[in-house]
Amino acid sequence: MEKPTLPKGTRDFGPATMAKRQFIFDNIRKVFQAYGFQPLETPAMENLSTLTGKYGEEGDQLLFKILNSGDFLKDVDNQKLEARNSKLVTPAISEKGLRYDLTVPFARYVVMNRHEIGFPFKRYQIQPVWRADRPQKGRYREFYQCDADVVGTNSLLCEAEIILMIKEVFGRIGINDYTIKINHRGVLNGIADVIGATGNETPMFVAIDKLDKIGEEKVKEELRTKDFTEKSLTSLFEILNVKGSNRNKLAFLFSKFEGTRSGQKGLHDLEEVFELLESYGTDDNHVEFDIALARGLSYYTGCIFEVKINNVSIGSVSGGGRYDNLTQAFGDKENLSGVGFSFGVDRIYDAMEELGLFPKDAQISSKVLLCHFDEASLRYGLSVLSKLRAAGIASEIYPDQAKLKKQLDFANKKMIPYTIVIGSDEMNSGVLPFKNMGTGEQEKLEIEKIIERIRSQA
Amino acid sequence: MEKPTLPKGTRDFGPATMAKRQFIFDNIRKVFQAYGFQPLETPAMENLSTLTGKYGEEGDQLLFKILNSGDFLKDVDNQKLEARNSKLVTPAISEKGLRYDLTVPFARYVVMNRHEIGFPFKRYQIQPVWRADRPQKGRYREFYQCDADVVGTNSLLCEAEIILMIKEVFGRIGINDYTIKINHRGVLNGIADVIGATGNETPMFVAIDKLDKIGEEKVKEELRTKDFTEKSLTSLFEILNVKGSNRNKLAFLFSKFEGTRSGQKGLHDLEEVFELLESYGTDDNHVEFDIALARGLSYYTGCIFEVKINNVSIGSVSGGGRYDNLTQAFGDKENLSGVGFSFGVDRIYDAMEELGLFPKDAQISSKVLLCHFDEASLRYGLSVLSKLRAAGIASEIYPDQAKLKKQLDFANKKMIPYTIVIGSDEMNSGVLPFKNMGTGEQEKLEIEKIIERIRSQA
Numbered sequence: 001m002e003k004p005t006l007p008k009g010t011r012d013f014g015p016a017t018m019a020k021r022q023f024i025f026d027n028i029r030k031v032f033q034a035y036g037f038q039p040l041e042t043p044a045m046e047n048l049s050t051l052t053g054k055y056g057e058e059g060d061q062l063l064f065k066i067l068n069s070g071d072f073l074k075d076v077d078n079q080k081l082e083a084r085n086s087k088l089v090t091p092a093i094s095e096k097g098l099r100y101d102l103t104v105p106f107a108r109y110v111v112m113n114r115h116e117i118g119f120p121f122k123r124y125q126i127q128p129v130w131r132a133d134r135p136q137k138g139r140y141r142e143f144y145q146c147d148a149d150v151v152g153t154n155s156l157l158c159e160a161e162i163i164l165m166i167k168e169v170f171g172r173i174g175i176n177d178y179t180i181k182i183n184h185r186g187v188l189n190g191i192a193d194v195i196g197a198t199g200n201e202t203p204m205f206v207a208i209d210k211l212d213k214i215g216e217e218k219v220k221e222e223l224r225t226k227d228f229t230e231k232s233l234t235s236l237f238e239i240l241n242v243k244g245s246n247r248n249k250l251a252f253l254f255s256k257f258e259g260t261r262s263g264q265k266g267l268h269d270l271e272e273v274f275e276l277l278e279s280y281g282t283d284d285n286h287v288e289f290d291i292a293l294a295r296g297l298s299y300y301t302g303c304i305f306e307v308k309i310n311n312v313s314i315g316s317v318s319g320g321g322r323y324d325n326l327t328q329a330f331g332d333k334e335n336l337s338g339v340g341f342s343f344g345v346d347r348i349y350d351a352m353e354e355l356g357l358f359p360k361d362a363q364i365s366s367k368v369l370l371c372h373f374d375e376a377s378l379r380y381g382l383s384v385l386s387k388l389r390a391a392g393i394a395s396e397i398y399p400d401q402a403k404l405k406k407q408l409d410f411a412n413k414k415m416i417p418y419t420i421v422i423g424s425d426e427m428n429s430g431v432l433p434f435k436n437m438g439t440g441e442q443e444k445l446e447i448e449k450i451i452e453r454i455r456s457q458a
Numbered sequence: 459m460e461k462p463t464l465p466k467g468t469r470d471f472g473p474a475t476m477a478k479r480q481f482i483f484d485n486i487r488k489v490f491q492a493y494g495f496q497p498l499e500t501p502a503m504e505n506l507s508t509l510t511g512k513y514g515e516e517g518d519q520l521l522f523k524i525l526n527s528g529d530f531l532k533d534v535d536n537q538k539l540e541a542r543n544s545k546l547v548t549p550a551i552s553e554k555g556l557r558y559d560l561t562v563p564f565a566r567y568v569v570m571n572r573h574e575i576g577f578p579f580k581r582y583q584i585q586p587v588w589r590a591d592r593p594q595k596g597r598y599r600e601f602y603q604c605d606a607d608v609v610g611t612n613s614l615l616c617e618a619e620i621i622l623m624i625k626e627v628f629g630r631i632g633i634n635d636y637t638i639k640i641n642h643r644g645v646l647n648g649i650a651d652v653i654g655a656t657g658n659e660t661p662m663f664v665a666i667d668k669l670d671k672i673g674e675e676k677v678k679e680e681l682r683t684k685d686f687t688e689k690s691l692t693s694l695f696e697i698l699n700v701k702g703s704n705r706n707k708l709a710f711l712f713s714k715f716e717g718t719r720s721g722q723k724g725l726h727d728l729e730e731v732f733e734l735l736e737s738y739g740t741d742d743n744h745v746e747f748d749i750a751l752a753r754g755l756s757y758y759t760g761c762i763f764e765v766k767i768n769n770v771s772i773g774s775v776s777g778g779g780r781y782d783n784l785t786q787a788f789g790d791k792e793n794l795s796g797v798g799f800s801f802g803v804d805r806i807y808d809a810m811e812e813l814g815l816f817p818k819d820a821q822i823s824s825k826v827l828l829c830h831f832d833e834a835s836l837r838y839g840l841s842v843l844s845k846l847r848a849a850g851i852a853s854e855i856y857p858d859q860a861k862l863k864k865q866l867d868f869a870n871k872k873m874i875p876y877t878i879v880i881g882s883d884e885m886n887s888g889v890l891p892f893k894n895m896g897t898g899e900q901e902k903l904e905i906e907k908i909i910e911r912i913r914s915q916a
Binding site for chain 2: 108141
């Protein structure tokens with residue numbers, strides 16, 4: 001029999017990895033909850049009618065589809081089958097797919113539960129998603145998204161709080177060198193207006209989104225092929241090349257955007273977000289008004305965000321923005337405005353590994369291993385174990401009769417920081433050798449003192 | 459456009475449900491960790507070669523299979539396709555499936571990571587599984603399992619700790635009326651030996667497993683059709699009908715089992731488990747040696763467990779046992795013995811709802827809602843909000859300009875226990891009206907005092 005393997009693009013998370021991942025998840029969850037977001041979980045499977053057509057044609061191709069149960073070929077049209085047309089046969093043999101993101105399932109949930117939900121509704125959702133993408137470094141077929149969205153309000157407080165939450169999460173997990181890029185769909189439209197490219201926004205957005213990857217000359221080349229004049233390109237880069245503080249950029253654009261309502265609206269929104277941050281008692285440290293940021297164009301209608309961890313190979317680890325049409329795709333007439341963002345935990349994890357940021361004690365393991373020499377000391381150890389656990393201290397006893405070396409090796413391998421070796425002296429006196437496996441220091445203490453010692457170090 | 463729906467047998471978990479579910483998950487996780495179990499997560503998708511043949515033919519039918527990406531029909535054998543034989547076509551168009559339980563992925567993980575793992579390996583795993591079962595009350599197509607297994611030791615300490623963990627989890631979540639049934643595969647074999655049914659165990663196990671559902675007469679009827687003599691049936695029920703304490707039952711069976719090694723081994727194991735519980739300083743309260751318990755026969759080789767919550771419609775919520783062949787199915791030669799069990803959280807949830815056991819404050823929500831009358835009081839509120847959050851108190855501000863009634867209704871709907879309404883007096887004095895939404899009581903306090911008040915009540 002061949003050794004079993006994992007499907008490509010998927011991963012197991014063993015104890016050491018899990019500890020680090022849970023450290024990230026726990027901090028994200030705590031921050032989401034501190035800001036009044038409430039948890040939602042949706043099923044891994046959705047009807048294909050829910051998923052299809054929401055992610056563009058490419059996205060539809062990347063959906064994992066689930067084969068119908070039972071005799072799935074029974075009712076398939078003969079012609080389609082004989083033509084061996086996989087695309088045409090798919091809808092006949094598959095009704096369900098795995099979720100591709102958390103936004104569409106959230107929209108479906110909102111539409112289905114509209115009358116029970118209190119608006120504005122702040123929900124967070126931390127679950128895996130699946131994409132039949134070609135696996136490569138940093139790109140997996142199963143990965144977690146951590147989304148927070150608010151629907152049912154236009155308040156720019158939500159945008160400000162997204163920035164606050166990103167800052168707080170990164171502060172908690174120890175990432176200090178990062179940039180929260182912010183822009184506004186209105187600003188992008190405004191640029192198109194003032195450079196004379198109204199109606200020709202899409203190629204402009206697509207090109208400038210690549211600016212930091214391909215550089216100014218390549219962007220210009222691309223736009224020349226899309227009928228942009230030299231004059232419009234000069235105007236465009238006069239704007240994109242503005243340097244200075246966020247305030248400076250806003251002032252410069254206000255002077256440029258006098259004739260464009262859409263542009264003005266974008267600038268006013270951004271200005272208010274910066275002012276709100278001040279009212280919260282924080283500043284725009286880490287926040288960069290990036291005029292060339294143009295992510296997710298088909299989707300967003302207001303502020304857009306992207307977070308980059310600096311000096312790592314991975315780059316963008318979080319993004320989001322405001323959308324006005326969350327529930328429209330499900331035929332909802334009272335369309336709900338919303339704003340949300342998503343932490344890419346797998347990328348944050350990779351970046352933290354690269355930067356060596358994980359706390360050493362991230363391992364989830366027992367604090368104490370009890371070791372023993374024979375049946376009697378093992379039995380005695382069980383009463384000690386019960387006391388440790390009753391005190392809330394994760395602990396275990398080596399379950400088999402084995403040489404002491406083997407038991408201590410086990411503690412080291414499992415990164416258990418303390419051991420207590422029980423022999424006949426210890427059973428008589430109740431004074432136990434409490435050893436710190438890291439330093440090698442050992443003290444003889446009664447169990448109550450050991451519990452105090454561990455608690456004081458927690 | 460039609461209203462979207464959920465695939466049958468699947469569920470959304472909104473905020474109120476999530477809070478209760480997380481209460482159960484958190485307590486199970488804490489207990490697993492307190493006993494030295496370490497977390498593992500495996501992918502939702504496994505190769506069908508990993509899953510198939512592990513759950514019997516019925517299980518294979520219940521696997522959700524994932525359609526291969528791209529032009530999946532391209533290489534399918536013409537004859538199979540023309541014959542419209544779904545069973546034969548499946549392997550050609552589907553290579554992956556959704557995991558059916560957590561045990562087979564765990565075994566696969568152990569085989570693949572054998573040389574990195576320190577044994578005995580104690581792992582817990584809390585993830586959803588999927589079964590294409592016919593949905594009905596209490597049976598879902600996506601549900602969570604919470605498994606804890608130890609592999610690489612024969613020590614009966616593991617069995618004793620399973621009982622301790624079940625007791626501790628139920629104690630923490632408030633379930634007091636429950637029974638942990640324990641039996642041993644050797645005892646069942648011993649019974650077959652002494653009633654003269656050696657070699658005819660399987661029909662006996664199948665029949666007596668149904669004893670509490672169909673009663674003694676029906677079990678006898680069934681066994682008569684399987685060639686059991688009246689004499690053997692009389693002997694069987696003489697044993698099954700033994701009443702009294704666990705010790706009494708053990709003593710009675712010891713006297714019966716003199717001639718059966720397998721039976722003696724089973725009794726000795728059970729006796730040791732009871733003795734170990736005493737050494738831990740606990741007793742066999744809630745633990746019932748149930749001679750007729752026969753679950754999971756193809757699988758278990760030692761002790762077996764099943765947990766029933768009493769006086770609810772659902773019944774069995776947890777089960778497990780010892781197995782000697784975890785990794786054999788993957789061609790592993792050094793076969794690893796293990797013992798494990800699984801909490802069925804969906805059933806525990808349903809039982810707790812039925813018994814009204816969830817704490818009222820299980821809702822995950824903000825502790826405080828800040829309300830305001832105008833732009834100025836909203837802005838002032840943001841600085842108050844920052845202080846509350848810095849103190850670790852989950853809180854939020856109503857994001858829009860709205861009538862006070864609407865803001866307070868929002869707090870009630872979201873079950874936010876406290877509100878602070880900010881007007882111009884409050885902005886001048888810094889003394890804020892801190893209102894308990896449950897009791898209606900209101901005190902005028904400075905923010906520092908409010909923080910103290912909330913902390914003292916947490």
